[in-house]
Amino acid sequence: MATRWKRFNRSTLNKTIAFSLFVLCILVGVNSGLNIFLNVENYESVTVEKYLESNSLSNELRYSASRLEYVLRNYKSEKYIKSGGTVKNIDVEDSWQLTNLYNNFITENNYEDGEETVKLFWIQKNDEIQAIKEIIKKSDLANYEQIIYDLNNPEGLKYYATDGVNICTNTDDPDKEFYNTRKAYVLIDDTGVEIYPENGDSSYSPSLLDRIKNIEGGSDETIIYIGITDEGLATRIEKWNNDRETLIKNIILITICFILAIMCFIFLLIAIGKKVEDEEIHYIFIDKIYSDINLLIITSIVTVSILQFDHIINIRHINVNLMKLAMLSTSLLVVTFFLALFLSIVKHLKDGNIIKYSFIFISLSKILEILIKIISSGPLMLKTMSTIVILMILTIISVKYPPSIFIVLLISAYVVYNKIKLFSKIQDGIRIAKEGDYENKIVLHGNGEFKSLADDINAITDGLKIAVQNGVKSERLKTELITNVSHDIKTPLTSIISYVDLLKREGLQSVNAPKYLDVLDRKSSRLKILTEDLFEAAKLTSGNIKVNFEKVNINALVSQILGELDEKIQESKLGFKVSATSEKILANADGRFLSRVMENLLSNIFKYALKGSRVYIDIVETNHEVAVCFKNVSANELNIPVEELMERFKRGDESRNSEGNGLGLAIAKSLMEVQNGELELSIDGDLFKAEIKMPLYKS
Incomplete structure (x- = not known):
């Protein structure tokens, strides 16, 4: 039996089949993943x-309701936008263009900011103000049209929304029965909120939730009816079933290919290098590559493949078939070369010569061999030659000048003593460094081999000193990380345990029960946010995240985010000043991730900025990148290094009394990195500056 297995696993044909099958399984798996x-x-x-029964259906209904509320609140109607309703009562601080124009007006005329100056500004800059209003109108109209387009695609979503004056609908049917007879609908009016099917968590926008409260209180006439027609639902169900079928089929195929690939890989690890006729390791042409060069090539293949993955995936915007062909061709080459090189390493491991066959080892061995020859023969030759030369000199001198022999011997003794002294200094320096004192320096004057050796030893001690400092810092940061995570989890958890205990003792009928439940709700929400942020940070670190690069209008994105955070801005009493080098600046980024980065930075500002101060947002376009800079004055003294602010669980508020968890900047930094961008922080006194940079979009 053993002989039969030996013949089987050492057969060249079987190894070739296993190699080919492994590559084929990987290609099939890649193809399934692409599907x-x-x-x-x-x-x-x-x-x-x-x-x-899916969350996706309910989320579509909730999102559509939130978008309709946003239209009624900001845009009213297309006619309202075109008539200038959105810019009719606009103030200087409501638009970054007006703010920038007003600041330039003050600077040019050396005016002081005040009511009289504002009145004068509206009069003297009327033409430019009207031009800016036209730009804002166009931007509002474009946003309005995009929202309506998104609501109508895919087809089948019917809606009727009104605030009592303005109407936004694609059916002109205000009858509630028209919508609640559908198989999927959401109804918002004075009777409350009704959604069917109600799957997943509530995800209405904060402004819509406020409106719902006003409706229930009788102070708002908003009505939002949304229903999906049978035809629209059938289309969505068909797409859902197709997605499910595609996922299940390809996941099963990937699993089978993975198992087969593992089996082939293990077989190759066992059989590679061996033949039936003997127990020796047999090499082929590819095994002539040095083992360390081989490892370097493998690392390069993996690195280049990872770096070029996004570029290959982006070919889908040009041609899907071309992208699949490029991906499969690249995978074939990468897997074939990777497996061949890896199996070569395995051969050398089996033969026990992976180190001896490395280029570095062979080179060092040659150098060491030369040095040994020099050391073993050099001094003897030097002594012999020196003796012959000295004897010749002494012979010549003794014949003509006998007293000069003493002087020659004295000079020789001095030279020898000086070399011994220099060597002793180097020995003492090495001994001191060995004891752990890396501050000590070996000081030798002049030039020569001893001076070079002393400088090299000093450089090594400097490196050891830096390594020790980095090690101490790393241990300190690990300790702080554990402490901070424990604190951020323990604090709300302790409150939850305490108030649950109070509820147990006092009962749900206690007069304090609502207050206890409110605390439990806030603390559990905080714990949930911390958990979600921890999950997102781990996901970003693992690289398991898909980036969708697209053309992003940075000006519109900043305006949209500030509009959505208008209530928080009003509560924070912060003045926002936005300026840009161009009216429309486009970046190549993922709009969803970029919005999250900006929201994290603004959330950081809301938490730590000095109340009543101004926040400056500068949008700058260069030849190859776009930069958005957020500047604010910190309410607390910033007494930690700026590079530590982007470490996880690190806060500007070292007392950790704020609601943050210290993950916002770390997540923002990771999100920028996956978009081929960067996040830079700087501190100047109490001025905090966060700048994000991303590639410029080029059509």
Whole structure:
């Protein structure tokens, strides 16, 4: 049996088949992954069989309601925008263009900021103000049209929304019965909120939730009716079923290929290098590559593949078939070369010569051999030659000048003593460094081999000193990380335990029960946010995140985010000043991730900025990149190094009394890195500056 297995696993044909099958499994797996990536829109379908039971359906209804409320609150109607309603009562601080124009007006005329100056500004700059209003109107109209387009695509979503004056609808049917007879709908009026099916968590926008409260209190006439027609629902169900079928089929195929690839890989690890006729390791042409060069090539292949993955994926915007061909061709080359080189390393490991066959080892061995020859023969030759030369000199001198022999011997003794003294200094320096004192320096004057040796030893001690300092810092940061995580989890958890105990003792009928439940709600929400941020930070660190690069209008994105955070801005009493080098600056980024980065930075400002101060947002465009700079004055003294602010669980508030968890800047930094951008922080006194940079979009 053993002989039969030996013949089987050492057969060249079987090893060739296993090698080919491994490569084929990887290619099939990559192809299945591409099928999922290119054809599947909703990955929830793999776990939820029926579309009507999915979170996606309910989230679409909730999101549509939030967008309709946003239209009624900001844009009213297309006619209202075109008539200038959105810019009719606009103030200087409501638009970064007006703010920038006003600041220039003050600077040019050396005016002081005040009511009289504002009145004079509106009069003297009327033409330029009207031009800016036209720009804002166009931007508002474009945003309005985009929202309406998104609501109508995919088809089948019918809606009717009104605030009592303005109406936004694609049916002209205000009858509630028209909508609640649908299989999927959301109804918001004075009777409350009704959504069917109600799956997942509530995800209405904060402004819509406020409106719902006003409706229930009788101070708002808002009505939002949304329903999905049977045809629209059928289209969505068909797409859901297609996504589910594609996911299940390709996941099963990937799993099978993975198992087969592992089996082939293990077989190759066992069989590679061996033949039936003997127990020796047999090499082929590729095994002639030095083992360290081999490892360097493997590392380079993996690194280049990872770096070029996004570029290959982006070919889908040009041609899907071309992208698949490029991906499969690249995978074939990468996997073939990687496996061949890796198996070569395995051969050398089996033969026990992986180190001896490395280029570095062979080079060092040659150098050491030369040095040994020099050391072993050099001094003897030097002594012999020196003796012959000295004897010749002494012979000549003794014949003509006998007293000069003493002087020659004295000079020789001095030279020898000086060399011994220099060597002793080097020995003492090495001994002191060995005892751990890296501050000590070996000081030798002049030139020569001893001076070079002393400088090299000093450089080594400097490196050891830096390594020790870095090690101490690393241990300190690890300790702080554990302490901070423990604190941020323990604080709300302690409160939850305490108030649950109070509820147990006092009962739900206690007069304090609502207050206890409110505390439990806030603390559990804080713990949930911390958990979600920890999950997102871990996900970013692992690189398991998909980036969708697209053309992003930075000006519009900043305006949109500030508009959505208007209530927080009003509560924070901060003055926001936005300036840009161009009216429309485009970046190549993922709009969703970029919004998250900006929201994290603004959230940081809301928490730590000095109340009543101004926040400056500068949008700058260069030849190759776009930069958005956020500047604010900190309410607390910033007494920690700026590089530590982007470490996880690190806060500007060292007392940790604020609601933050110290993950916002770390997540923002990781999100910028996956978009080929960067986040830079700087501190100047109490002025905190955060700047994000991303590639410029080029059509």
